[in-house]
Amino acid sequence: MVHVLVDADQPVGFHTLHWNGRNARGKQVSSGIYLYQIEDGTFVDTRKMLLIKQHLVASRQVVKRPMRTLFIGDIHGCAQEFQRLLDVLNYHADRDRLFLVGDAFTKGPDPVGVWTLIQATDARMVMGNHDAKLLELLMQHHEGVSVDFISLTKQHTIDEILPISDAIMPWLEALPLWIEEDLFLLVHAGINPEKGFEGTSREEFLAIRTWPPTGDLYGARWYDAYSADNKLIIYGHDAPGGLVYKRRKDRSPYVIGLDTGCVYGRQLSAYILEEDRIVQVNKR
Numbered sequence: 001m002v003h004v005l006v007d008a009d010q011p012v013g014f015h016t017l018h019w020n021g022r023n024a025r026g027k028q029v030s031s032g033i034y035l036y037q038i039e040d041g042t043f044v045d046t047r048k049m050l051l052i053k054q055h056l057v058a059s060r061q062v063v064k065r066p067m068r069t070l071f072i073g074d075i076h077g078c079a080q081e082f083q084r085l086l087d088v089l090n091y092h093a094d095r096d097r098l099f100l101v102g103d104a105f106t107k108g109p110d111p112v113g114v115w116t117l118i119q120a121t122d123a124r125m126v127m128g129n130h131d132a133k134l135l136e137l138l139m140q141h142h143e144g145v146s147v148d149f150i151s152l153t154k155q156h157t158i159d160e161i162l163p164i165s166d167a168i169m170p171w172l173e174a175l176p177l178w179i180e181e182d183l184f185l186l187v188h189a190g191i192n193p194e195k196g197f198e199g200t201s202r203e204e205f206l207a208i209r210t211w212p213p214t215g216d217l218y219g220a221r222w223y224d225a226y227s228a229d230n231k232l233i234i235y236g237h238d239a240p241g242g243l244v245y246k247r248r249k250d251r252s253p254y255v256i257g258l259d260t261g262c263v264y265g266r267q268l269s270a271y272i273l274e275e276d277r278i279v280q281v282n283k284r
Contacts, residue, residue: 002029068096069273071186073258074128074236075100077108077157081268082117084281089270093121099179101236102128102188106157107263115161115168127175128188128237129206134158135172138165177205180231183273189237193225209238223255230254234271243269245278252276 003024019036023029070089075082091098098121105111107130118125125131137158142165161168178197179186185197190208192200200208211222217240226233228248236259238244244257253276260280262268267280 066095066274068275069099069184070096071099071101071234071256071258071271071273072123073101073260073269074103074239074262075105075108075114075268076103076130076263077105077111077114078262078268078283079108079110079113079117081262081281081283082114085268085270085279086117086121088281089272089279091121098123099186099234100125101186101234101258102126102175103130103236103259104128105161106130106134106154109156111157111160112164115164124179125175126179126186126188127172127177127206131172131175132206134161135169138162138169138172141165142169177202184232184234186234188235190222190235191226191233193222193227196230207237209241223257226255228254232256234258239264239266243267243278 001024003019003022005019021028070091072082072085089096100118100123102125104114104118104125108114117123133154134157137154138161141158141162177187180197185191187197187200187205189206190204191197192204192208193211208222210216210219211225212220221238221241221244223233223235223244223246228246232252232254234256236257238257239259239261241257241259243260244255245253246255247253256271258269258271260267260269262283265283267282270279271277272279
């Protein structure tokens with residue numbers, strides 16, 4: 001039983017009842033077919049009633065921002081610049097996907113701040129050579145292995161990261177050497193231009209710079225031998241080479257290098273894929 005409208009003696013004559021569509025507890029019932037019953041002594045009459053509720057729905061216009069794919073170069077512990085770059089990009093977690101080229105923590109002043117921002121943005125990252133070294137040092141520390149020599153910048157990073165090492169070590173271990181989608185290939189340092197990324201070694205993914213390999217900071221780069229017929233490749237690692245932006249004849253990019261030496265007092269750079277645009281902030 002939904003509700004009893006009248007349960008009392010009524011005078012002889014015609015009577016009208018109104019039901020507001022609520023049950024005995026005052027709660028609005030759903031639309032549908034209901035049975036109502038009239039009883040008077042031995043007289044009982046049951047009939048059907050159709051209840052249709054009219055809803056006044058307040059509509060609002062939802063403005064969907066177009067999805068963007070963002071790439072940020074080597075951060076190297078520069079959390080302040082990382083945050084400023086996100087602000088300049090007008091980053092929105094519900095709209096933007098964020099990718100990092102690796103080498104996020106070492107050398108700079110605030111590796112923990114960088115880690116906090118990575119977690120807050122759910123950024124995806126490929127492993128860099130400094131990330132691999134950081135993981136190695138953290139594992140040695142956890143295993144009680146002594147390290148003969150470590151630079152002051154690496155020691156600072158280790159000291160800062162150790163309190164959160166239980167969280168960051170599994171994350172570092174799970175980092176891929178590359179991320180590939182239909183429109184781009186993301187790596188840290190580059191690929192072997194002769195063998196392609198399928199034939200590129202782990203060491204080349206992490207640290208390739210010149211081609212043919214010389215082990216030097218300067219000289220012809222691997223991307224000089226990278227064909228414009230290939231997919232757009234985005235990388236970091238090469239601060240001496242600076243910002244690299246190579247275009248095909250149709251003006252579409254096929255090589256973008258984003259390590260612009262923020263930790264050395266220069267810029268932190270980002271690339272917006274859908275807008276084909278570089279955004280930078282200066283080191284403070």
